[in-house]
Each structure stands twice: as C-alpha cells, then as structure tokens.
Amino acid sequence: MARTTFYSLLSLTLAASLGGACSSEIDGKPKAQVEEVKKTEAKAETKTDAPAAAARTFKLDKTGSSVQFVGAKLTGDHKGGFEEFEGEAKVAGDKIESLRVTVQTPSVTSDAPDLTGHLKSADFFDVEKFPTAVFSANEFLAKAGENGATHEIGGELELHGQKKAIRFPAKVTVDAQGAQGQAEFTINRKDFKIEYPGKPDDLIKDEVLLKLDLKFKAS
Numbered sequence: 716m717a718r719t720t721f722y723s724l725l726s727l728t729l730a731a732s733l734g735g736a737c738s739s740e741i742d743g744k745p746k747a748q749v750e751e752v753k754k755t756e757a758k759a760e761t762k763t764d765a766p767a768a769a770a771r772t773f774k775l776d777k778t779g780s781s782v783q784f785v786g787a788k789l790t791g792d793h794k795g796g797f798e799e800f801e802g803e804a805k806v807a808g809d810k811i812e813s814l815r816v817t818v819q820t821p822s823v824t825s826d827a828p829d830l831t832g833h834l835k836s837a838d839f840f841d842v843e844k845f846p847t848a849v850f851s852a853n854e855f856l857a858k859a860g861e862n863g864a865t866h867e868i869g870g871e872l873e874l875h876g877q878k879k880a881i882r883f884p885a886k887v888t889v890d891a892q893g894a895q896g897q898a899e900f901t902i903n904r905k906d907f908k909i910e911y912p913g914k915p916d917d918l919i920k921d922e923v924l925l926k927l928d929l930k931f932k933a934s
Contacts, residue, residue: 739787741924745861747883747900752871770812773893773931775802782818785924789917795825795834804931809889813853814870814896816929820848838911840875849873850881860884868898877907885927893932900925 783796802816821842825831835842852870859865864884872881885898901922904910913919 739920740785740792741787741901741920741922744924745884745900746922747881747902747925749872749879749881749902749906752878752880770805770807771933773804773806774934775800775804775816776893776930776932777801779930779932781926781928782816783926783928785926787920787922788913793826793830795823795831798822798824802929802931804894806889806894806931811855811887811889811894811896813851814894814929814931815849815851818848818850820846839909845874845876848875854882855887858884862886862899864898868896872902872907874907875909879906893930895931896927896929898925898927 777800780800781796782800783794786793786795797818797820799819799822800816802814804814805812820840821835823831823834823840823842825834834840837844840848850870850872852868854867854869856867856869857865858867860867861884863886866885866887867882868885868887869880869882872879881902883898883900885896887896888894901924903921904923905921911919
C-alpha cells in the first residue's frame with residue numbers, strides 16, 4: 716500500500732511538472748546573455764572625413780510603452796509589470812546611439828493582489844532597499860533573428876543591487892518621429908540575487924520572461 720501511494724504521488728508530481736512546463740509562456744523564448752560587467756579602456760578618438768549626423772534626443776513615451784514580465788511556478792504562470800518608468804534615447808540619423816530606462820520598482824503590479832505585495836518584499840524586488848532598476852544600452856548591432864528581431868542590443872541591467880552586462884534580440888525601428896523597440900527574452904533571476912524558491916510543492920522557475928515595448932518621441 717505504501718509503495719502504491721509513493722508511486723501515485725511520484726506520477727502526479729511528474730505530470731504536474733510536465734504540464735506546467737508545456738503551458739508556460741516562458742518556454743521557447745530567447746535567453747538573454749548575462750555576464751559580469753567588464754571594465755573597458757578608453758579608446759582614442761579617430762578622425763573621419765564624413766560629418767556625423769546630428770544627434771537627437773527622444774523621451775520615452777510612457778503612454779505608448781510597457782515594461783512587463785512573466786514568472787512561472789510548477790502550477791502555472793503569473794503576469795506582472797511596472798506602472799512608473801522613464802527614459803530617453805539618443806538617435807543619430809536612422810540609428811539609435813544609446814538609451815537609458817529607469818523603472819520605479821515600488822510601482823510593480825501583478826495579476827494577484829497578494830502576489831503584488833509579496834513581489835515588493837525582500838523575497839523579490841525588495842523595493843524599499845532597491846527602489847529603482849536601470850537599463851542602459853549603447854550597442855545596437857543589426858542582426859536579423861526570430862519573431863521579427865532586427866538587432867542585438869547590448870548594455871547593462873542594474874536590478875536588485877546587481878549590475879550585469881546583458882545582450883538580447885529586439886525589433887528596432889527609427890523614423891523622423893522617434894524610435895521604437897520591442898523585445899521578449901528570459902533572464903535567470905538568480906543572476907540578480909532574487910532567490911526565493913517558492914513553496915515546496917509549487918517551486919518557482921529560475922527563468923523570468925521580460926516583455927519590453929518602448930517608444931521614444933520628440934519632447
């Protein structure tokens with residue numbers, strides 16, 4: 716009887732694990748390359764005969780932008796995002812030279828009120844200690860990829876007191892009115908010291924899906 720009960724529980728656990736993996740929005744998304752920030756030496760300026768295009772600065776249009784995420788447990792996904800963020804992008808000609816986005820972590824929301832409160836605690840974002848998260852980028856390599864990606868973006872993400880170098884695919888467009896970028900990729904939350912495991916019977920996956928839709932317009 717004990718053996719039957721053990722194998723029944725084992726079967727249920729495996730079924731739940733496989734079922735959760737199949738239904739998760741996270742699975743199949745590209746993984747960001749995350750590593751330690753490397754110190755770079757200053758490069759000597761090189762002269763060029765061609766005049767550089769005048770740089771323009773565009774402000775992040777909050778009403779047309781979103782910063783969202785999806786976290787997954789054994790039993791299913793939870794969706795969330797941030798309501799307060801700001802930023803700007805510098806554009807020269809038809810190319811983005813750099814961008815910076817600052818997110819106010821206390822503005823985090825989720826699809827469950829109790830979870831929203833928990834996300835603000837020291838188990839997750841620890842918003843009192845780390846009230847902002849900052850993403851800055853200055854590498855925009857034209858590189859076609861899946862799901863309409865046009866570029867590979869390289870920069871730094873400072874989250875939960877940890878600063879990491881990060882690279883991910885994105886769809887980037889620039890025109891006279893401004894610049895836009897959309898990206899969906901996963902990061903490992905433990906790279907940023909967010910290590911809360913979840914309940915013993917409902918563990919949280921390490922991978923978190925980030926969903927960015929950023930629009931920059933002339934102020």
